Amino acid sequence: MKRREFIAGTAALLISPCYSRAQGKRRRLGFLAVGDGGGKALNQAELVLLDTLRSLGWIEGKNLVIEYRFSHPSDRLATSVADLIALSPELFVAPGPQAAVALKSATTTIPIVFVSVADPVKLGxxxxxSRPEGNVTGLSTMVPDDFLAKRLEILRELVPRASKIALLVNPANPMQRLYLAEDVPRIGRELGVALLPVEAATAEELDVAFASAAAQHADAIIDFGDTLTYVQAPRIIALAAKYRLPANYLFRHYADGGLSVYGADPRDLFRRAAHYVDKILKGAKPSELPVERPTKFELIINMKTAKALGLTVSPSLLVRADEVIE
Known part of the structure; x- marks a missing residue:
């Protein structure tokens, strides 16, 4: 081999992506968590993102740097976004609609992968x-359409006489604000049930929300589900028991004490999000990656909680359940 060809070949190797990763070149990500989650650490579902990235060869501290910002309370969101933008990351991960909307408003060039956004089209x-366009893509949650109606139907099978059902919502969650304004009134009319929103934007406000549901004589309650309620699951389950409110939850980990769960597994969504991060770091554009939906919804019934509430679970509901906890 001629000396000039050897030098050219060596130079090409040095600048190739595979060689750079092998040598530990660090790629920088930004991770923005929003809401009163009760701490400044990743929750169990979010940790799956890191585990999956490691399995794909992206190791934090070696070839990957992740800049975390936890906006607690959410009025620090603008500061957190500005801090992350100043660090010039190659990609953002946005768990939840508040983080996704804030980041999209701040940049049209840095790729953003969102996770657990109910309706990213309606949210803008x-x-x-199928064609995200722009710099944003990710994983949605509340699919198929009228997902709330399906959760209400499950709850009414558990509590057939329920005529008033409280909705635990976070007023700081833009996706939930849209549902309250556009979908909730229609679904209430169609099902012939009064839907009573009770609001909590912080952990402390959860107590007030449940007290409000009880004061309005709600027969049951649905947790809309977001970052706040995911982390505060034990507190919410305890409050439902205190006020003897049959409840339906969105996330699987509520099944440990919660009456019923119907929804997608957030751990699976974060696992799949890691693959999108991997593809973008390897050169893919967000506009080329369709928004993915949950591939499986799980219905879980906790019979111990049902008995404690004096409820009789119909055989038809038990047959449809993916898991029954005795």
Whole structure:
């Protein structure tokens, strides 16, 4: 081999992506968590993102740097976003609609992968699920359409005489604000049930929300589900028991004490999000990656909690359940 060809070949190797990763070149990500989650650490579902990235060869502290910002309370969100933008990350991960909307408003160039956003089209994050356009893509949650109606139907099978059902919502969550304004009134009319929103934007406000549901004589309650309620699951389950409110929850880990769960597994969503991060770091554009939906919804019934509430679970509901906890 001629000396000039050897030098050219060596130079090409040095600048190749595979060689750079092997040598531990660090890629920088930004991770923005929003809401009163009760701490400044990743929750169990978010940790799956790191585990999956490691399995794909992206190791934090070696070839990957992740800049975390936890906005607690949420009025520090603008500061957190500015801090992350100043660090010039190659990609953002946005768990939840508040983080996704804040980041999209701040940059049109840095790729953003959102996780657990119910309807990213309605929220204005993407043009469509199949063609996101722009710099944003990710994983949605509340699919199929009228997902709330399906959760209400499950709860009414558990409590057939329920005519008033409270909705535990976070007023700081833009996705939930949209549902309250556009979908909740229609669904209430169609199902012939009074839907009573009770609000909590912080952990402390959860107590007030449940007291309000009881004061309005709610027969049951649905937790809309977001970052706040995911982390505060034990507190919410205890409050439902205190006020003897049959409840339906969105996330699987509520099944340990919670009456019923119907929803997608957030751990699976974060696992799949890690693959999108991997693809973008390897050169893919967000606009080329369709927004993915949950692939499986799980219905879980906790019979111990049902008995404690004096409820009789119908055989038809038990047959449909993916898991029954005795």
């Amino acid at each position: 994050l993407v043009q469509s699920l």
